[in-house]
Amino acid sequence: MIRVEDVRKRFPGAAAPTLDGVSFTLETGRLAAILGPSGSGKSTLLRCIVGLERPDSGTIHLGGQAGLVFQSFELFPHLTTLDNCVLAQRLVAKRSRADAEARARQLLEALGLTHRLDAYPDMLSGGQRQRVAIARALAMEPAVLLYDEPTSALDPSLRREVVETLRRVGSLGMTQLVVTHDVALARASEVVLVLDHGHLVEQGPPQQVLDAPRHDATRRLLAQAHD
Ligand SMILES: Nc1ncnc2c1ncn2[C@@H]1O[C@H](COP(=O)(O)OP(=O)(O)OP(=O)(O)O)[C@@H](O)[C@H]1O
Numbered sequence: 001m002i003r004v005e006d007v008r009k010r011f012p013g014a015a016a017p018t019l020d021g022v023s024f025t026l027e028t029g030r031l032a033a034i035l036g037p038s039g040s041g042k043s044t045l046l047r048c049i050v051g052l053e054r055p056d057s058g059t060i061h062l063g064g065q066a067g068l069v070f071q072s073f074e075l076f077p078h079l080t081t082l083d084n085c086v087l088a089q090r091l092v093a094k095r096s097r098a099d100a101e102a103r104a105r106q107l108l109e110a111l112g113l114t115h116r117l118d119a120y121p122d123m124l125s126g127g128q129r130q131r132v133a134i135a136r137a138l139a140m141e142p143a144v145l146l147y148d149e150p151t152s153a154l155d156p157s158l159r160r161e162v163v164e165t166l167r168r169v170g171s172l173g174m175t176q177l178v179v180t181h182d183v184a185l186a187r188a189s190e191v192v193l194v195l196d197h198g199h200l201v202e203q204g205p206p207q208q209v210l211d212a213p214r215h216d217a218t219r220r221l222l223a224q225a226h227d
Pocket of ligand 1: 011012014018036037038039040041042043044045
């Protein structure tokens with residue numbers, strides 16, 4: 001689960017706080033999307049949850065480490081699918097080659113990549129590369145998995161594949177939080193959080209937040225999505 005309580009962050013010299021008392025809870029195994037206009041604090045919130053940024057005050061409870069799937073995937077170009085998923089397990093988690101490989105194979109199978117174990121990243125489609133990055137993050141057994149704009153590096157035809165992938169990961173019991181500008185992706189998630197000027201202005205299921213928006217920031221995001 002993710003429990004964020006009254007998180008505040010103001011960067012030195014900034015006129016206003018980037019996060020101004022953000023609180024929410026996401027239950028284990030749930031998929032949430034964070035929407036918000038540019039500059040509203042989405043990436044900063046994500047970075048605080050991962051531990052790349054330190055809040056000035058407030059608490060973040062994950063019950064373990066957070067895994068992060070980067071927008072650009074950051075795969076090692078000289079390693080195969082399997083070895084991309086084995087390396088950090090060996091170096092960071094100090095697992096044996098056999099253990100690391102077994103875990104990687106299991107996750108790659110769950111994500112439909114068994115036929116691509118020996119392929120190098122440049123031989124894979126964008127969606128496949130993303131699934132390798134997700135399998136690699138899952139192999140480290142994070143308590144939660146966070147994504148920074150998972151659809152923006154992919155062409156529109158692949159966006160549906162992302163939703164399918166997130167559902168598969170959810171069915172493994174993983175708690176997932178996605179920062180996105182993509183309203184369609186938010187609609188496919190279970191919980192939508194809307195940030196505006198460092199405040200969480202809406203939170204709830206997509207049917208509530210996106211079909212009956214109560215805040216101007218949400219209405220503007222929906223209007224832009226329809227343009
Ligand atoms: N390291 C930093 N130092 C100073 N200011 C920062 C830093 N990181 C972010 N900010 C400021 O905090 C505000 C929110 O930035 P953030 O990247 O969190 O927004 P965002 O909602 O993710 O935006 P976008 O949708 O454009 O990615 C911006 O005004 C930004 O300039």
